[in-house]
Amino acid sequence: MKKQFLSQKKLIRSLRKGNTHAYTYLVELYYEKLCDYATNLARDDFKSEDIVQNVIVRMWQQREKLKADISIKNYLYKSVYNEFVDQYRKEIAITALEKKYIEGLDFVTMVKDEDETKRIMHFINKEIEQLPNKCRETFLLSKKEGLTYIEIAEFQNVSVNTVEKQMVKAFSILRKRMKEKMISLMFLLFRMKKINP
Structure with a gap:
């Protein structure tokens, strides 16, 4: 099974067609490496796995949009980085909401x-x-x-x-x-x- 996906173009073509073997091969090849990369960014194993799972699931859902000439490795690493940045921004927004909640507590006591x-x-x-x-x-x-x-x-x-x-x-x-x-x-x-x- 692995031999048929050694060519980048064949792998992408198979993914675009919805070939689950190609998807399994991709996960086996990159999952742990992407988790290591995400851990270096997020400094949190659980969060890192969430980031990588989101990226891999989203890639599968949007597989038909994959361009034939992309580097799948670069695509995945860049997607992990972007997902980390998105989650980081959301955490900042949540912190701002918590601040509003604390301010509300002060106000309601008055x-x-x-x-x-x-x-x-x-x-x-x-x-x-x-x-x-x-x-x-x-x-x-x-x-x-x-x-x-x-x-x-x-x-x-x-x-x-x-x-x-x-x-x-x-x-x-x-x-x-x-x-x-x-x-x-x-x-x-x-x-x-x-x-x-």
Whole structure:
């Protein structure tokens, strides 16, 4: 089996046709090497395996787009690097969200009046209701229902990238309409709802 895939062009052609033997050969040839490379980038074995698995699965899903003249090795290593960078950026975004949550905790301790809390919650809900339909649905599935971006993508039958764009759009609109402290409080209130449904 291995001999028939020694030629780069034959390997790519077989992958594009959906040949599972070619895919198995590719995984056996590069998986561990890519994991070592990803570990050097991420300094985390579990994260490294996630990165490599994402790259290999995505490559298989998009196999028909593989160009006949590419170096499959370079393609995989570059994809691992790009996946690492994407995950790193998302971690920074999550850290920023956690900061908002902490700011929300500080703010909510100042709002001790129950009527005031209800008034603020009404204001937040009103602003969310004014979001464009798909944007609002995506935002509520994430923040109110606690679904992951992958779960939302499957539910809406769209790509994860589309979900991310809708969330960025929602936050952008809300940030323009609401004060920073309100945004912080919104993160907190939605998080509390997940913990205490």
